[in-house]
Amino acid sequence: MQSDVVSEAPNNSGLNVTLHPLVIMNMSDHWTRTRAQNHDASVTVYGALLGIQSGREIEVFNSFELPHVAAPDGIVTIDKNYFVTKQEQFRQVFKDYDFLGWYSTGAWPTRSDINVHNQFLAFNESPLFAQLNPHLAATSRDLPLTVYESVMDLVNGAPQTMFVRSTYRVETGEAERIAVDHVAKAVAAEASEGSGLIAHLISQRNAIKMLQTRIRLLYQYVQDVQNGTLPRDHNLLRQISSLCNRLPTVDGQEFRKEFLTDQNDVLLIAYLAALTKGAADVNSLVERFNVAGSERVRRLFGAKGVGGGGGQGSFSGFPTSMMGMGLP
Amino acid sequence: MSEAILNASSGARLEPFVLLAKTAKGAACAKLVLDAVAAPGVFVFSELLDSPNVKELATNSQFAGHHQLLEIFAYGTFPDYQNRAGSLPQLTQAQLKKLQQLTLVSLAGESSTLPYSNLLHALSLPSVRDLEDLIIDAMYQDLLKGKLDQARSALEVEQTMGRDLVPGREEKLLGVLGAWASTAMHLLHQLDQQIERTSQAAADNRLKREQHEKEIERARKDVMDSGKASGH
Numbered sequence: 001m002q003s004d005v006v007s008e009a010p011n012n013s014g015l016n017v018t019l020h021p022l023v024i025m026n027m028s029d030h031w032t033r034t035r036a037q038n039h040d041a042s043v044t045v046y047g048a049l050l051g052i053q054s055g056r057e058i059e060v061f062n063s064f065e066l067p068h069v070a071a072p073d074g075i076v077t078i079d080k081n082y083f084v085t086k087q088e089q090f091r092q093v094f095k096d097y098d099f100l101g102w103y104s105t106g107a108w109p110t111r112s113d114i115n116v117h118n119q120f121l122a123f124n125e126s127p128l129f130a131q132l133n134p135h136l137a138a139t140s141r142d143l144p145l146t147v148y149e150s151v152m153d154l155v156n157g158a159p160q161t162m163f164v165r166s167t168y169r170v171e172t173g174e175a176e177r178i179a180v181d182h183v184a185k186a187v188a189a190e191a192s193e194g195s196g197l198i199a200h201l202i203s204q205r206n207a208i209k210m211l212q213t214r215i216r217l218l219y220q221y222v223q224d225v226q227n228g229t230l231p232r233d234h235n236l237l238r239q240i241s242s243l244c245n246r247l248p249t250v251d252g253q254e255f256r257k258e259f260l261t262d263q264n265d266v267l268l269i270a271y272l273a274a275l276t277k278g279a280a281d282v283n284s285l286v287e288r289f290n291v292a293g294s295e296r297v298r299r300l301f302g303a304k305g306v307g308g309g310g311g312q313g314s315f316s317g318f319p320t321s322m323m324g325m326g327l328p
Numbered sequence: 329m330s331e332a333i334l335n336a337s338s339g340a341r342l343e344p345f346v347l348l349a350k351t352a353k354g355a356a357c358a359k360l361v362l363d364a365v366a367a368p369g370v371f372v373f374s375e376l377l378d379s380p381n382v383k384e385l386a387t388n389s390q391f392a393g394h395h396q397l398l399e400i401f402a403y404g405t406f407p408d409y410q411n412r413a414g415s416l417p418q419l420t421q422a423q424l425k426k427l428q429q430l431t432l433v434s435l436a437g438e439s440s441t442l443p444y445s446n447l448l449h450a451l452s453l454p455s456v457r458d459l460e461d462l463i464i465d466a467m468y469q470d471l472l473k474g475k476l477d478q479a480r481s482a483l484e485v486e487q488t489m490g491r492d493l494v495p496g497r498e499e500k501l502l503g504v505l506g507a508w509a510s511t512a513m514h515l516l517h518q519l520d521q522q523i524e525r526t527s528q529a530a531a532d533n534r535l536k537r538e539q540h541e542k543e544i545e546r547a548r549k550d551v552m553d554s555g556k557a558s559g560h
Contacts, residue, residue, distance in 0.1 A: 197526055198523055198526050198527055198530070201519055201522055201523045201526065202523060204519060205516060205519040205520065205523065208512055208515050208516055208519065209516060211512055212509060212512035212513060212516065215505055215508050215509040215512060216509055218505055219502065219505040219506060219509055222498050222501050222502055222505065223498075223502060225498065226498045226502070232495070234339055234372065234374040234375055234378075234492065234493075235337065235338060235339050237374075237490070237493045237498075237501075238337035238338075238372060238374075238489070238490035238491065238492065238493070239337055239490050240490065240501060240505075241437075241490035241491065241493055241501060242337055242487070242488060242489055242490030243490070244437075244500075244501055244504040244505065245433075245436065245437040245487070245488045245490065246486075246487050246488075247504055247508060
């Protein structure tokens, strides 16, 4: 179904829109959270997009959520005061971020979106509109996100704001990639037995599992060709043989030597770490024992006034020598 | 980059020759074969070998050599040509170079480290300089990817194009793929064991810690109780 506020005219603004994953995660998180709180799948959320524009390059780095009021007749009003305050706060932290546009959820833009869009015109004369479609089938490979620009169009002689689809790229900075990765995987890591190792092993296992099914497929294909059940496709066979020529990927004396060196180094470091940890544990045990012991000595002999200090000294000699052993 | 390499395996460049072979017969077809093996960028010949007119050449006593030559370019190596040079058409400089490069690819499939001395012998090249020129040209033609190791005088191959497969000789492919699949299977098995062991260890650890906490709690209680008892 098409929307009556989206113009089919080709987009010739020449804008280069780049989205950062943080923005997309923010939008998705905002919608999911609101939906879970209201127990309502048809909820719509609104927010602002922040980033840097230089010439025709637009880079959206961040976003924040906006409260809104929906009148009974479906007209949505954004809380302008909140928007202005929040924008000023952002400006204090990120000096070079400008307000670039806004986002909302839905399958396609509606008249209500045009109405909201017009509310933002006061802050940016040509804001972007990013629409996240939360109801798209999960099997779709594309991101369920569309970016629109607005144009003024003449409809039946009257000027009207219309949306024009714009293309966008998703780009990630190195630090951002690590952080977003961490956020996306945090849930999975906590669900497992409290060990990151298992999560790591499982993801490796899945990758190898997939590789194995692919190899099986190739094997099956070559076998079928050999038996004549499948037609012989020379291009495919050549590609398979090229793949086979790459194997084994690693062999040779040098590899084995370096591999062993690396393995030994890693094992040694793990061993040293365990040793250090053990020494630290012994040390703290001795210290505690010492405290408890000296306490007892004082209680036993302190009243009679006999060598409490001597007792302490005989104990304290022990941990120092332990420390000397434990920390090379 | 890896896709660029595979392009040399593509039959697209051969396509015009396959089309022409539909109408060319006898001497014209033999000429076509010579053109194909000389054409730049054409490194695969299976499709041409499959065309009926080319197959006919094999039974034609006058042009059987051309058919054999095409087979050598498709599956064979430079030494194969040398062994039968008497009964085969003379090679031009371009054809010779191409066959040598194809031989290089075949050799690279057997071992990923190729000493210069072996290559010089297999390709009958007079000097290392010629050999390196040949290898560098092969790299630019997307036939193979690798490093020239001059210190050890060897060629280290990372990846090669896929040459034509002799019909009915798929065992080698099946062997490699089978071994690969079983290695992957083995790895999966190992990983499964490792995962199980790790989660078992984690569970054990937790149990031990809980027991330990309980013991401490009990000891603390004992101390408190005895303190109270002796205090009174």
